[in-house]
Amino acid sequence: xxxxxxxxxxxxxxxxxxxxxxxxxxxxxxxxxxxxxxxxxxxxxxxxxxxxxxxxxxxxxxxxxxxxxxxxxxxxxxxxxxxxxxxxxxxxxxxxxxxxxxxxxxxxxxxxxxxxxxxxxxxxxxxxxxxxxxxxxxxxxxxxxxxxxxxxxxxxxxxxxxxxxxxxxxxxxxxxxxxxxxxxxxxxxxxxxxxxxxxxxxxxxxxxxxxxxxxxxxxxxxxxxxxxxxxxxxxxxxxxxxxxxxxxxxxxxxxxxxxxxxxxxxxxxxxxxxxxxxxxxxxxxxxxxxx
Numbered sequence: 001x002x003x004x005x006x007x008x009x010x011x012x013x014x015x016x017x018x019x020x021x022x023x024x025x026x027x028x029x030x031x032x033x034x035x036x037x038x039x040x041x042x043x044x045x046x047x048x049x050x051x052x053x054x055x056x057x058x059x060x061x062x063x064x065x066x067x068x069x070x071x072x073x074x075x076x077x078x079x080x081x082x083x084x085x086x087x088x089x090x091x092x093x094x095x096x097x098x099x100x101x102x103x104x105x106x107x108x109x110x111x112x113x114x115x116x117x118x119x120x121x122x123x124x125x126x127x128x129x130x131x132x133x134x135x136x137x138x139x140x141x142x143x144x145x146x147x148x149x150x151x152x153x154x155x156x157x158x159x160x161x162x163x164x165x166x167x168x169x170x171x172x173x174x175x176x177x178x179x180x181x182x183x184x185x186x187x188x189x190x191x192x193x194x195x196x197x198x199x200x201x202x203x204x205x206x207x208x209x210x211x212x213x214x215x216x217x218x219x220x221x222x223x224x225x226x227x228x229x230x231x232x233x234x235x236x237x238x239x240x241x242x243x244x245x246x247x248x249x250x251x252x253x254x255x256x257x258x259x260x261x262x263x264x265x266x267x268x269x270x271x272x273x274x275x276x277x278x279x280x281x282x283x284x285x286x287x288x289x290x291x
Contacts, residue, residue: 076100077120079111080131098131103252134194139286142198142206143172143180145187156291173229177202181209189215197286199259201230204244207254220259220286221245223274225267234270238277245283257284262291 076099083096085108097114099107107114144164151163177200188196198206199220210217221241223234231237241258248254258274260266266274278285 071119072117074099074101074106074118074120075103076122076124077114077118078124078126078131079114080126080129082130083108084130084132086133092130096131132192135192137188137193137196140184140196140198141200142184142196143177143200145184146171146176146180169228172201174202174205177205178209181206182213185210185213185215189213197257199261199286201228203241203256203259204247207244207248207256211251211253214253216253216255218255218257218284219244219248221256221283222259222261223270224261224265225270226261226265234266234273238273242277245281257286260285260287262288 077097078100079095079097081095083093083098085091085093093108095111096108097111098105099109099114099118099120107118109117147164147167150167151159154163181198181200184196188194195216195218196210197218197220199222200206201222203219203221207217207219210219221238221244222230223237223241225234227233231240241256245256248256258278260271260274263271274285277283
């Protein structure tokens with residue numbers, strides 16, 4: 001108590017007490033004892049989970065705090081009847097939850113444990129559902145959904161040369177790519193696909209559309225020797241692709257890969273340049289290698 005001079009020993013059952021605690025003159029701060037004793041067992045000092053209680057006869061007695069244990073904050077907690085992880089393979093986790101913070105999975109654990117450990121801003125309960133990672137479509141031409149039904153039951157040559165390419169030369173533009181990609185994204189998300197690797201002209205439009213719809217994509221930096229409305233030469237394709245790569249470098253949703261169209265539409269010289277850049281920049285390559 002302020003104004004009390006002298007020293008005293010905190011109470012202990014053995015009479016030996018702990019390290020001495022000094023009560024100074026008014027204005028001096030209490031020098032906290034590093035270790036107090038209560039019921040013969042070491043306890044945390046005041047401020048570390050023990051609430052001090054003042055007693056005229058015994059000085060300061062530590063008693064357990066009633067404060068609740070601090071829970072870890074997360075953004076979302078998804079509680080499902082089953083969780084189907086990628087690893088271990090073919091193993092379903094009963095009554096499990098997935099904790100998400102800042103767009104990342106931080107834990108997969110039983111629902112009861114998750115509710116005790118995490119304080120979530122949103123809890124999604126799916127008591128009759130299975131929760132599994134999103135599917136990945138490793139090769140798409142997303143905007144081509146707009147041509148569905150226009151060239152069915154044909155072999156590759158007539159399908160491309162007589163139907164698809166003439167239609168694309170007539171209709172394809174940034175608006176076409178945006179509308180077709182949006183429709184494809186809606187269909188993919190409804191079917192459980194949450195990531196796709198695309199190869200299409202105007203890859204900047206594909207990247208922007210995917211980012212706006214919050215779906216992951218690996219956008220193909222298209223390369224061909226053929227002139228299109230997107231680029232006139234192989235060098236222009238590559239230069240535009242490098243600009244797109246720089247724009248989305250480090251983006252959490254959009255990655256890029258080189259997408260030379262096919263051996264019959266890209267010269268060996270262009271392919272050698274693509275390989276050199278891919279090796280230097282560590283960019284993946286996809287290609288219609290053997291159609």
